[in-house]
Amino acid sequence: MNPTSPPTGRISRVVADLAPSAIRRFFDLVAQTEGVISLGVGEPDFATPWSFSSAAIGSLEAGRTTYTSNQGLLSLRRGIVAHIQRLYDLLYDPTDEVLVTIGVSEGLDIACRALLNPGDEVVIVEPCFVSYQAAVRLAHAVPVPVATHAADAFNPRAADVAAAITPRTRAIMVCSPSNPTGAVYSRACLEGIARLAAAHDLLVLSDEIYDQLYYGTEGHTCFAALPGMRERTIYFNGFSKAYAMTGWRIGYACGPADIIAAMTKIHQYTVMCAPTASQEAALEALRRGEPRVAEMVRSYDQRRRLLVDGFNRLGLDCFEPLGAFYTFPSVARTGLSDEEFCERLLVERKVATVPGSAFGACGAGHIRATYATGLPQLREALERIERFLQSL
Amino acid sequence: MTEHQRLELLRAIETEPLVDHAELAVRLGVEAGEVGAELASLEEAGVIKGYRALIDWDRLQTGAVHAFVDVHVNPEAEAGFDAIARRIARFEEVHSLHLVSGGRDLLVVVRGQDFKEVALFVAEKLAPIQGVTRTTTSFVLRTYKTEGTALLSATEDTRLAIAP
Ligand SMILES: Cc1ncc(COP(=O)(O)O)c(C=O)c1O
Numbered sequence: 001m002n003p004t005s006p007p008t009g010r011i012s013r014v015v016a017d018l019a020p021s022a023i024r025r026f027f028d029l030v031a032q033t034e035g036v037i038s039l040g041v042g043e044p045d046f047a048t049p050w051s052f053s054s055a056a057i058g059s060l061e062a063g064r065t066t067y068t069s070n071q072g073l074l075s076l077r078r079g080i081v082a083h084i085q086r087l088y089d090l091l092y093d094p095t096d097e098v099l100v101t102i103g104v105s106e107g108l109d110i111a112c113r114a115l116l117n118p119g120d121e122v123v124i125v126e127p128c129f130v131s132y133q134a135a136v137r138l139a140h141a142v143p144v145p146v147a148t149h150a151a152d153a154f155n156p157r158a159a160d161v162a163a164a165i166t167p168r169t170r171a172i173m174v175c176s177p178s179n180p181t182g183a184v185y186s187r188a189c190l191e192g193i194a195r196l197a198a199a200h201d202l203l204v205l206s207d208e209i210y211d212q213l214y215y216g217t218e219g220h221t222c223f224a225a226l227p228g229m230r231e232r233t234i235y236f237n238g239f240s241k242a243y244a245m246t247g248w249r250i251g252y253a254c255g256p257a258d259i260i261a262a263m264t265k266i267h268q269y270t271v272m273c274a275p276t277a278s279q280e281a282a283l284e285a286l287r288r289g290e291p292r293v294a295e296m297v298r299s300y301d302q303r304r305r306l307l308v309d310g311f312n313r314l315g316l317d318c319f320e321p322l323g324a325f326y327t328f329p330s331v332a333r334t335g336l337s338d339e340e341f342c343e344r345l346l347v348e349r350k351v352a353t354v355p356g357s358a359f360g361a362c363g364a365g366h367i368r369a370t371y372a373t374g375l376p377q378l379r380e381a382l383e384r385i386e387r388f389l390q391s392l
Numbered sequence: 393m394t395e396h397q398r399l400e401l402l403r404a405i406e407t408e409p410l411v412d413h414a415e416l417a418v419r420l421g422v423e424a425g426e427v428g429a430e431l432a433s434l435e436e437a438g439v440i441k442g443y444r445a446l447i448d449w450d451r452l453q454t455g456a457v458h459a460f461v462d463v464h465v466n467p468e469a470e471a472g473f474d475a476i477a478r479r480i481a482r483f484e485e486v487h488s489l490h491l492v493s494g495g496r497d498l499l500v501v502v503r504g505q506d507f508k509e510v511a512l513f514v515a516e517k518l519a520p521i522q523g524v525t526r527t528t529t530s531f532v533l534r535t536y537k538t539e540g541t542a543l544l545s546a547t548e549d550t551r552l553a554i555a556p
Contacts, residue, residue, distance in 0.1 A: 023554055030553040040554040130556045179556075298400060302419035309418045352553050375408075379415075 018137055021130045022358035026342065030352045037381045039369040040352040042179060044244040044325070048281070049292040052245065055284030056277040064276055070268040071260075072100025072252070073279045079286040080252050084237075087211075088222035090230065096257040099264050100274045100282075104209050104238040104251040105131055106267070111205055111234050111253060112139035114262035120170040122205075125156045126360030127328075129179045129207065136173075144169070147362035150330060153319050154183035158192035165196065171203040172196070174223065177210040177323020180359045180368035182304075184214065184322040187221045194226045203259075204233045209251070210324040212242035212293055215301045220323075224254070231256055241324070242293050243285040248278040300325050303371040303378055310382040311369075314389055325372040328356060332365045334392055342367055348391070349384040393422055393430050401430060402439070407540075409443035448543045450534060457531065458487065458503050459510045461518065462496035464526040473497060476523045485513045496528070507531060 023040075030036055071077060077094035085091050092098055101107040108131060116122065118140040124132050126145045136143040144164045148154040161172065172193060176185035185193075197204050206223035214220045224233035238251025253263060267273075304321065311318040311329040318329035331341040338355035345351050356363030371378060393401070397420050404416060413427040420427070434440045449455030463480070467473050473491050480500060481489050487503040500518065504510040511529065519527050535543055 021556065023556055027552065027554040036553060038551075038553040041551050042555045043551055045549065045551070298403070302400070302404070305421055306415065306419050354554060 014137060014140060018134055023130060023354055026346070026352065026354060026358075029343070029346060033346065033350060036346070036350045036352050037373070037377050037384065038352040039371075039373060039378075039381055040354050041370055041372060042326075043246040043372065044241060044296065045372045045374060046244040046296055048244050048248070049285070049289060051288055051292075052243065052281040052285045056248075056281040059277050059280035064280065066276065068100075068273045068276050068279060070264055070273055071098065072274055073276075073283065076100055076279050076283045076286075077252075079283050080254070083286055084222075084235075084254065087220075088225040090222060090225045092254045093257070097254055097260050099253045099260050099267060100279060101238075101251045101253055101267065102249045102271055102274050103240060104207060104236045106271065107234075107236045107238075107251050107253040107263075108132065108135045108205065108207065109138065110263045110266040110270075111236075111259070112136055112141065113266055114259065115139075115203060116141035116170060119168060121166060121168045123161060123164045123169055123172040123202075124360075125161070125172075125174055127154075127178075127180050127356060127363030127366075128173070128175055128359055130359065132173050132175075141170070142168075145360055145362075147360070148181075148183070149362070150317070150319050150328075150366070154178065154181040154328070155185050155189045156193070158189070158196065161193060162196055165200050165202070169200065169202060171205055173205045173207070175207040175209075176221070176223075177214060177321075178326075179210065179324055180326050180354070180356065180363065181328040181366075182321020182324045182326040183319075183328075184216060185221070187218070190221050190223055191226060194223070194229050197232055198228055202232065204229065205236065206233055207236045209236065209238050209241050211237065213297060213300060213325060214323045215297070215304060216322040234259060239282045239285055242296070243282075243289055244296065245278075245281065245285065248275070248281055250274055250278045250282040300371060303373075303375060306375070307369065307371045307378055307382070310378075310385075314382070314386055316385075316389075325370050327369050327371065328363075328366050329369065330366050334389065336392075338364055338367055345385065345388050349388040351381045351384045351388070393420075393426055397422060398430065398434075401427065402434070405431065405440070405443070409445075446539055446541055448535070450543070454505070456503050457506055457510050458501055458535075459514070459532060460530045461500040461502055461514055462528040462530075463498040463500055463518065463524055465497050465523045466525055467497075468523065476521065479521060480518065483513070483517060485510070485517070502529075 077098040080098055081092050081094045112135045116139040120141040121144050122136045124143050124145050133143045146156050146160050146164045148156050211220045224230045224235045234253055234255035236253050239245040307327050308318050315333055316329040318327055321327055338357050342353050342355045354368040356366030400420055414424050417424045417427045465476050468475050485502050487501040490499045492499045502510050514527055514529050
């Protein structure tokens with residue numbers, strides 16, 4: 001190793017200026033601690049249902065180890081289209097309006113690169129998934145955050161979104177159900193965003209990766225299915241969360257053909273195609289996965305109530321999240337900042353959570369705690385948090 | 393309690409019969425007293441037959457031996473399979489008994505202290521029953537999964553402790 005520090009200036013300014021994910025620091029802290037119960041994980045605790053895995057194994061055994069079409073297996077794109085049509089009565093053409101990506105992560109990245117010019121602005125509803133800001137910045141564009149509040153169940157106010165729009169705004173990024181809050185935006189809220197998008201001729205990047213992890217009664221609102229929105233929306237979804245397939249890296253983007261073609265150009269030059277065996281597993285998930293998803297959703301729903309009830313009982317106000325697998329309780333009552341709270345809880349009681357401010361400034365004063373972990377661990381975590389609060 | 397909540401209650405109690413009722417009420421989103429009351433009425437109605445432990449007998453030196461016994465029968469003219477099935481079910485050695493499709497008629501799970509006890513039960517009690525034409529006994533040598541639960545060593549949680 002070279003003992004002197006690396007020369008400055010050889011990393012691009014955009015990347016050098018990109019703050020490392022605030023989650024990273026916690027990750028290192030947890031790695032040094034034994035016996036931690038983690039409520040800090042953003043992925044399912046379920047193993048991938050075996051029939052999906054066995055479909056991939058079968059495809060390997062059959063020797064299907066070559067590239068697929070850049071856009072992804074046509075059978076998978078057809079399956080995706082049928083799935084969306086059945087859920088949302090929304091029809092995409094599998095030949096030119098669907099792109100299979102390496103997770104929603106890649107989809108977001110190439111959408112930003114395909115759509116944004118340097119200096120363009122993207123309105124991002126916060127707190128949000130840590131990649132949004134980065135994806136916009138890496139496309140040399142400017143993220144413009146819109147804050148949301150617990151009092152509104154973390155639904156953005158139309159007036160706040162409107163205030164963030166400038167002549168340079170090109171797109172709005174929304175995510176419902178949301179990581180990290182678990183919030184589901186009401187139909188009225190999404191309609192408000194739709195009106196603004198239409199009035200200002202904006203694109204909407206709608207990350208609906210948690211659409212099936214939904215515990216309300218009214219049903220998930222698909223943004224692209226709102227009147228007039230199909231033509232200005234890129235719909236992102238994937239298999240990571242609902243199908244417990246994070247490591248398989250399969251997502252997809254659906255949208256107007258010109259945008260999908262532009263994204264496919266980048267995709268083709270940078271990754272060629274999503275992994276073939278993973279695409280086969282995803283296809284199996286669409287074909288036979290529904291009962292497995294339903295089982296997982298029922299299980300999450302019970303754990304959700306347990307954790308939300310637990311936090312509220314302990315005096316950490318927690319609004320009822322209706323989607324994903326996150327709770328986002330307020331720790332303001334303790335007098336600690338969210339970072340102090342998480343750090344002390346981890347060090348003193350060995351429970352890992354993530355500070356809300358890691359997901360945007362307006363997340364401060366909250367922590368993200370996931371219930372994608374077993375009931376015994378959730379019970380134990382709540383007991384440890386109770387002891388922690390008593391010791392403050 | 394809604395039908396959905398009732399099903400969720402049964403699914404939960406099937407896998408964790410010892411669960412605290414107050415916790416279960418929170419998980420299902422019902423009032424604290426409702427779980428006990430609903431369980432009582434499900435017991436009354438005969439939907440819940442009992443609460444059992446799931447035991448991996450293979451972990452003990454002495455435990456239980458199970459065998460799957462395929463039984464072929466001549467059904468009786470009037471009573472069909474029911475009469476003979478009732479006769480077989482009376483034996484304490486019979487752990488479970490099903491009328492099945494396929495190459496045999498009845499699938500009987502026989503349980504005993506050891507192989508000999510089970511084998512003798514089949515030879516001396518089951519096979520001679522009038523109407524039984526043939527039996528085939530398969531001893532269980534190892535149980536990998538039972539009642540939806542894998543008995544193999546648990547898989548580790550390999551997830552990163554903090555992830556976005
Ligand atoms: C809101 C949101 N979008 C996208 C992703 C990335 O998912 P994928 O595994 O499909 O790349 C995550 C994962 O945490 C997420 O929470």
